[in-house]
Amino acid sequence: MAGKRGATPATYSPSLTTAKGKKKPPIFTDDANWVRSDGRHFHQCRPAFLRIATVNSASGSAYAEFGNTKVIVSVFGPRESKKAMMYSDVGRLNCNVSYTTFATPSRGQGSDNKDFSSMLHKALEGAIILESFPKTTVDVFALVLESGGSDLPVIISCASLALADAGIMLYDLVAAVSVSCLGKNLVIDPISEEEVYQEGSFMISCMPSRNEVTQLTVTGEWSTPKISEAMDLCLDACSKLGNIMRSCLKEPLSAPEE
Amino acid sequence: MAAASGSNLSSEMEVDAFRRLFPLRFHERHLLQSIRPDGRTLGKARDTTIALGAVTSANGSALTKIGCTTMLAAIKLEVMTPTAESPDEGCIAIDFHMPPICSPIVRPGRPAEAAPVLAKQLSDTITSSGVIDLKELSLVGGKAAWMAYLDIYCLDADGSLFDAALLSAVAAFSHLRIPVVSLNDEGRIVLVSEDNGGGKLEKEPVNKEKRKLKLDSLPFSLTCILHKNYILADPTAEEESIMETLVTVVLDSSSQLVSLYKPGGPVPAHTSAIQDCVALTRQRLKELQKILNGAISDMEVD
Amino acid sequence: MVGLSVGEKHFIKGGIEQNLRTDGRKRYTYRPIYVETAVIPQANGSARVKFGATEVIASVKAELGKPSPSYPDKGKVLIHVDCSPTAEPAFEGRGGEELSSELSVALQRCLLGGKSGAGAGIDLSSLSIVEGKICWDLYIEGLVVSSDGNLLDALAAAIKASLSNTALPKVQVSSAASDEQPEVDLSDEEFLQFDTCGIPAIVTLTKVGKHYILDATSEEESQMSSAVSVSVNRQGRICGLTKRGGAGLNPSVIHDMISVAKHLSEQVINKLDSEIAAAEAREEDVP
Numbered sequence: 001m002a003g004k005r006g007a008t009p010a011t012y013s014p015s016l017t018t019a020k021g022k023k024k025p026p027i028f029t030d031d032a033n034w035v036r037s038d039g040r041h042f043h044q045c046r047p048a049f050l051r052i053a054t055v056n057s058a059s060g061s062a063y064a065e066f067g068n069t070k071v072i073v074s075v076f077g078p079r080e081s082k083k084a085m086m087y088s089d090v091g092r093l094n095c096n097v098s099y100t101t102f103a104t105p106s107r108g109q110g111s112d113n114k115d116f117s118s119m120l121h122k123a124l125e126g127a128i129i130l131e132s133f134p135k136t137t138v139d140v141f142a143l144v145l146e147s148g149g150s151d152l153p154v155i156i157s158c159a160s161l162a163l164a165d166a167g168i169m170l171y172d173l174v175a176a177v178s179v180s181c182l183g184k185n186l187v188i189d190p191i192s193e194e195e196v197y198q199e200g201s202f203m204i205s206c207m208p209s210r211n212e213v214t215q216l217t218v219t220g221e222w223s224t225p226k227i228s229e230a231m232d233l234c235l236d237a238c239s240k241l242g243n244i245m246r247s248c249l250k251e252p253l254s255a256p257e258e
Numbered sequence: 259m260a261a262a263s264g265s266n267l268s269s270e271m272e273v274d275a276f277r278r279l280f281p282l283r284f285h286e287r288h289l290l291q292s293i294r295p296d297g298r299t300l301g302k303a304r305d306t307t308i309a310l311g312a313v314t315s316a317n318g319s320a321l322t323k324i325g326c327t328t329m330l331a332a333i334k335l336e337v338m339t340p341t342a343e344s345p346d347e348g349c350i351a352i353d354f355h356m357p358p359i360c361s362p363i364v365r366p367g368r369p370a371e372a373a374p375v376l377a378k379q380l381s382d383t384i385t386s387s388g389v390i391d392l393k394e395l396s397l398v399g400g401k402a403a404w405m406a407y408l409d410i411y412c413l414d415a416d417g418s419l420f421d422a423a424l425l426s427a428v429a430a431f432s433h434l435r436i437p438v439v440s441l442n443d444e445g446r447i448v449l450v451s452e453d454n455g456g457g458k459l460e461k462e463p464v465n466k467e468k469r470k471l472k473l474d475s476l477p478f479s480l481t482c483i484l485h486k487n488y489i490l491a492d493p494t495a496e497e498e499s500i501m502e503t504l505v506t507v508v509l510d511s512s513s514q515l516v517s518l519y520k521p522g523g524p525v526p527a528h529t530s531a532i533q534d535c536v537a538l539t540r541q542r543l544k545e546l547q548k549i550l551n552g553a554i555s556d557m558e559v560d
Numbered sequence: 561m562v563g564l565s566v567g568e569k570h571f572i573k574g575g576i577e578q579n580l581r582t583d584g585r586k587r588y589t590y591r592p593i594y595v596e597t598a599v600i601p602q603a604n605g606s607a608r609v610k611f612g613a614t615e616v617i618a619s620v621k622a623e624l625g626k627p628s629p630s631y632p633d634k635g636k637v638l639i640h641v642d643c644s645p646t647a648e649p650a651f652e653g654r655g656g657e658e659l660s661s662e663l664s665v666a667l668q669r670c671l672l673g674g675k676s677g678a679g680a681g682i683d684l685s686s687l688s689i690v691e692g693k694i695c696w697d698l699y700i701e702g703l704v705v706s707s708d709g710n711l712l713d714a715l716a717a718a719i720k721a722s723l724s725n726t727a728l729p730k731v732q733v734s735s736a737a738s739d740e741q742p743e744v745d746l747s748d749e750e751f752l753q754f755d756t757c758g759i760p761a762i763v764t765l766t767k768v769g770k771h772y773i774l775d776a777t778s779e780e781e782s783q784m785s786s787a788v789s790v791s792v793n794r795q796g797r798i799c800g801l802t803k804r805g806g807a808g809l810n811p812s813v814i815h816d817m818i819s820v821a822k823h824l825s826e827q828v829i830n831k832l833d834s835e836i837a838a839a840e841a842r843e844e845d846v847p
Contacts, residue, residue: 011336011405014439014447055414056326057361057495068314072413074359096366098357101409102316102332115665118658126786126806141358141366143411145330146313171808196630212808216788218801219669227798227818235811 013106037193038067045177045189045237050158050248052165060166064158067191068148073159075166078136091133095121095140097155103147105192116142116152123156123176123205123215129169138168149191153178156205156215161245174214175241176205177234181220186230188237202227204234208242211235281500289488296325296494301538303480303492306546308425308553310433318434320553322426324492326416331408331426333434337447338405340396348395348403352381354410354423361415361495372419379519380410380423383508387477387516390431394471397439402447404436417494418481420506420519425546428476432554436469475510478546480539482507484525491538505532507539511547564782572783576768583612583777588824590775593717595835597725598843605726605754607839609718611775613708618700618718620726624744625697627688635687635695639667640702641715647707656704659711662804666712667702670762670791670800671719682723683758689731690742696728709778712789716762721836723759727751760793760800761829763821767809772817774824788817792825 040046046067055061058074065071081092097116101107120142128138140163142155153176160174180190181200190198200220206213218227277284277295288295298304304325313319316332323329340347354377356370364370384390395404408430410423438450483490485501498504503523508516515536520527564572575581585591591612600606603619627634641663643656651659671682687696700722702715730752732745765772766787768780776784786805793799798818803809809817 011338012446013334013336014437014449055328055359056416057414058359061359070313072359076362079362096358098366100330100332100355100357100411101353101407102313102319102334105315107334107336107407115661118662118665122804122806126808139358139365143357143359143413145411146315148315206811207808210808211810213803213811213814214806214808216801216803216809216814217669218798219672220799221793222798224798224818224822228815231811231814 036187036191038191042185042187043233045241046191048241048244050161050245052161052248053252058162058166060162060164060168062158062161062165064154064161066148066150066154066189068146069151069154070145070148071142071151071154071158072145073140073142073155073162075138075140075159075162075168077138077166078133078168079139081135081137085137087135089134090130091128091135092137093121093125093128093130093140094137095124095142095159097142097144099144099147103144113151116155119152119215119217120155120159123174124159124163126212126214127160127170127172127174127207128163129171132169138163138166147192149193149195150178150189152176153189153203153205157241157245161248164249172207172209172212173242173245174205175208175238175245176203176215177237177241178203179230179233181222181226181230186226186233188233202230202234204231204238206235206238208239281496285497285500289485289490294490294497300488301491301541303542303545304494306425306549308429308549310429310553310557317437318430318432320426320429320433322422322429324418324422324425325494326414327418327422328412328414329410329419329422329426330413331410331423331430333430334407334409335434335436336405336407337397337402337439340400340403344392345400346396346403347392348397348405349392350384350390350395350406350408352384352408352410352427353377354380354412356412356415360412376420376423379420379506380427383424383477383479383517384408384427387475387508387510389428389473389476389510390471397447398441401445402441406434415495417496417498418492421479421481421492424477424479424508425550428473428478429550429553431471431473432476432550433557434471436471438469475512475514476547476550477508477510477516478539478543479506479508480535480542481505482535482538484523484527484531484535486525489531489534489538491542503527505535507535509536509539509543511543513540513543564779568779569783572780573769576771576773576780581773581780585775587771587773588820590828590831591777593831593835595717595721595832595839596842597721597836597839603722604728605722605724607718607721607725607836609714609721611708611710611714611717612777613706614710614714615704615706616711616714616718617703617705618715618722619703620719620722621699621701622726622728623697623699624689624694624731627692627695629692631684632692633688634684635697637672637682637684637687637698637700639671639700639719640664641667641704642702643704643707647704651704651707663702663704663711663715666789666802667715667719667762669802670716670760670789683755686755689744690733693742694731694733694744698726707778709776709781710764710766713762713764713775716760716791717832720756720759720761720832721839723754724756724836725840726754728754758793760791761825761832762789762791763825763828764789765817765821767805767813767817772820788814788821790818790821790825792822792829794829796822796825798822 049065051063054063055074060075063072156176179186179188179202180198203217205215307323309321312321313332317335319332356373358364358366439447442448482505483493483501484503503525506519594610596608599608600619604622606619608617643651643660645652730747730750734743766776766784785807789802791800
């Protein structure tokens, strides 16, 4: 088809048939007994699957899967900074997040999240001991294989695991979790469908052992008690996620040697 | 390799230094013993695995690994209006991506040179092999047909990229499930949700039977390195960087030659060497078919 | 960025500790705020805001557009910020791009709420004209003319002032068949004033040493460990929050910073409102 590709016609993905006048059933209700579409409680995270050293050609790498959110992160370096860069007595961190074309339900939507690269940078830079690799750059590249909601927190957690795998000196691992505000309820680790309906979102990335927050973003309208509630919820989830990440790093060591 | 047999640290260091300083001599001394640094014999390919359905947001997908080389292929189907020249044919658009995660030489904003070359090769191979009948992608003659976007992502680049990419593409096509759709009043194609199958449908689906593509004569490939008199099957990235003459043979299921690439290189290949490459590919074809069939039957059991 | 000697750094930090900053301010005092509205005649609304030596311009351009299919009853607002090379030598070429995108994202987060537009400072439903057919698209452009710290607060203030200056022409919709795009008539005489009472103010607290300061200059910003920008509306509800700077913060410190920001926001909003009112009054005096 290569020859015909120049004249590629406009395409669209077929949408689901919905009878006119009938709306899709709402994803949430204010009902206290409401159960999330994947059967979780409001304050229950998706099961996390983490694996390190997935990319052989990188200095360090990690793969994370939270439900349908699948992310792979490679770390290269510390290596020579770009020629144009000026001398710096601390190391540089360079982050890039990209999406596969099939990551989102309709093709090529991933470019909506251009700010993720700088968000990832800000979440990680506080945790890296940049003084330990002067004049050089550490590159953190993330690829979202499939976007299933809460993409950024998964990218951040996965990237910190990849940095640890690469042997980059860190103050602590960075774990990130987000909550969505849906009606009166706070739901943790939202999936894409829930994110579409959210009235507000709250994301925290922190270093659990040091009890320090490296990045915090809030959108939507929040009252102070709700912020506190969300923060407590996230910090608790972050420390749990931190433990899972730690055990994932230890896994290859505890496995019997062949 | 006398040095390699030594077990103390200092001699191990020496082997490593030797490998970095004199890569060609290091490899040639292995080849003399008919063995390769990773312990393979010359004609042996690395372990290969295929996992189907790795991406749930796509209509068909596959993750393949040949040694460390990892490829993720996914197909997304969209609807298009067929061209006037071929009103009852769909279309396939193939793209190959090398994101910065796959290799230290690729950086954001500076794509790998190999990517567009491989994309073209893959596109040519899949089109010319006739593995997919484009008529099968037609929905409503002259009105609507499927546009299959096949995107292949290299997640880890460690040599023989074409073989891994082609394998993942073929596997993704065998995993492809076409959704049931119908034509609505406005002339647009809409999905028919599967769970209300018992209920009354406003429109009859236009493609009730065509849920899977009929795939005949799947293409499989093997890349070999020609170096002096040696032929090394399925090279790693290190081997590819040291010995630069590559031959890629693509055969279909009935062992017919689909295509053959020998993009220059310092070693002019003897015809007999090419024949040897084809023979190696024929063996590899059987292995790959078995692995793919295994993956398909695994999936059907689930 | 700012080349400071060890002594100067020490002086800045010491001053903040003793609640007397280098320019004579206390920790929670703003620099003099200056607001001027209607600075760009072509735009639907515009304003220039100065916080001391920091100067920004914001303009609003309104166009009729089609609402996105997912939110048919809402208009669209796009915020973009540019950093002029005149503001700082580092912004030359592509140098300002990173900061520009950072500021744009922070403003979008603080003013536009979540993806659905719920909880946004700018009421997107008020921009709807015919549901699913026509709405107002507001293009808000911010320009940093001179940079001396606290850009985000200044930009948010400028956007608020420019929106307050914005008048949207009255739209007459001639009723058409439900499937067709209705025809519209823009009035030349009747304008609707944009309602800005819900628009939050952004209060950035910059942490230097143990203390936080308000309205930091770029010299002070070079000494910061981190900064938290909180956007608070008149009801005292938080509409957005972003953190800058590399260092981690203890959660209790964040709580404290939020409550301080909330406390200060009231006075900031009042001050800004009176400045905007004064600027608009001045403008009316000029024939």
